[in-house]
Amino acid sequence: MASTRPAYPVAIVRIATGVIFFAEGFSKITGNFVRGGFAESAREIASGRAWPLWSGFLRAIVIPNATGFGWFFALAELALGVALILGFLTRAAAVGGILLMVILLLGQTDVRKGGWTEWVTAGLPTKFALLLLWLLFLADAGRVWGIDARLRRRPRVR
Secondary structure, eight states: OOOOTTHHHHHHHHHHHHHHHHHHHHHHHHSSGGGTHHHHHHHHIIIIISOHHHHHHIIIIIGGGHHHHHHHHHHHHHHHHHHHHHTSSHHHHHHHHHHHHHHHHHTTOOOTTSOHHHHHHTTHHHHHHHHHHHHHHHTTGGGSSSHHHHHHHSOOOO
């Protein structure tokens, strides 16, 4: 059986990342985000920072339904945080988080008028979160200190 020693630091990173996403989701639910803050941000993004196709999508679909989308993003971050903290369905949660980060990047990185430096720095925290979630997916981060590990150890009934 392979050693799990190298997996312990990955588990610590998984749990810390989960705490951050949980805190983000919780603050969105208890703060202004789901009470108009998301709609305001979506309007601002659609008016200039997003890729043109994404701006059209925001104006046509998201902004008219901003309350529902705001709650979706807040609950998605909260659920991602819980899943990472518990190490439950970790790979599926990481994929969901990756998709969430890609959605956010579409609204943060249209810098066609800027140069290389502007592209690199646009949406930088989201890019780091995307890379971190990708790493957690590849490392199978739920195999130590997680529910995923316990589920794998249970004998399967045939």
